[in-house]
Amino acid sequence: MNRFEWTSAGAVAAAARLGPVTVAEAMATQSGAPGTAATVLKAGGIDLLDLMKEGLLTPRRIVNLRGIPELGRILEGADGSLRIGSLVTLAQIAEHPLVARRYRALAQAAGLPASPQIRNVATIGGNLLQRPHCWYFRSLHHHCLRKGGATCFAFSGENRYHAVFAHEGCAMVHPSTTAPALVALGARIELLRRDGSRRMVALESLFLTPEEDIRRENDLKPGEILAAIILPPMKPGVRSWYERQGEQDSFDWPVAEVAVVVKLDSPGICREAAVILGAAAPVPYRAKAAESALIGKPSSAGNARDAARAAVAGADPLSGNGYKLPVFEALVARAILHAANQG
16 A cells, blocks of 8 residues: 555535545546556545555645534434434434334344444445445456456456346446435435535436446446535335345345335325435436336335335346346335335
8 A cells, every 4th residue: 555645624615625536537547557646535444445455546745524513413403304424423313213214114224234344434425426346346456347457358258246237338236335324315415515505316326227328327426525424304104115135144245225105195105205325326216117007006015025126127137147136026025015114
């Protein structure tokens, strides 16, 4: 690991004025050499440290954000919304009573990744903005498309954990385990700019497909800092659930995950639905056909199975990951029924 300058910021605006770039920009390469001479931000530092140890990132300066109080709070708004600072840890989210009561899918998604030790350090902002875990992207010996090369090695290589949807050009799966739940819940994010102004965007619109930009996973601008995630007030009858499946019960990346949000009226008819798949595509994947299959129908086991089949109908699996489709189908049906049957 190369030498670097370390500085701590006491306020978001001060950190933004130090001229940070996104990790994707810092990793921009010339002739295949890791990017250098960049200022990057550190939240929990889990992914940042991994990239530095792997030799993929050699920043000139690291700006530590952990001393900024406003980024580490969960606050309830007057309208019933919930503001989660970007430095709030996954463990804090999983254990927060308001999150567990109102936004159950998020509490479940935050309480399952990695190990308890990592969840007590990893932040929600870092979880959303981490770089792909594709082994070709993480290899110094594979100069893939996402690193400025000419090939996505996963298409003809080992791809059992890769995308089964929307993988035009790059077969990575989005690495965030909280993103599917947050997208399903309609979360927005607050981004602070260098001049002190703030940009509010729907979280779903932040993520970039390979067709939009093969080098970046999100639309974070240079100098912008993810300050907070805003969850909307919960409407009456809205319920949520998160399911995941890994090869192991713990300490493992999911091979498939699903977040479901449904709004049921008093007779149990679904009026609104969100079905988001994780570990399925380069962005959190909205299963629109499954959502349409639910709306206007009662929350029965048969309707849940129909929606689950619709969720995987347009899949395009690679040579080694077709096993994911029945896994996704089972998780979607299970999540729908759990969400609908909450008291």
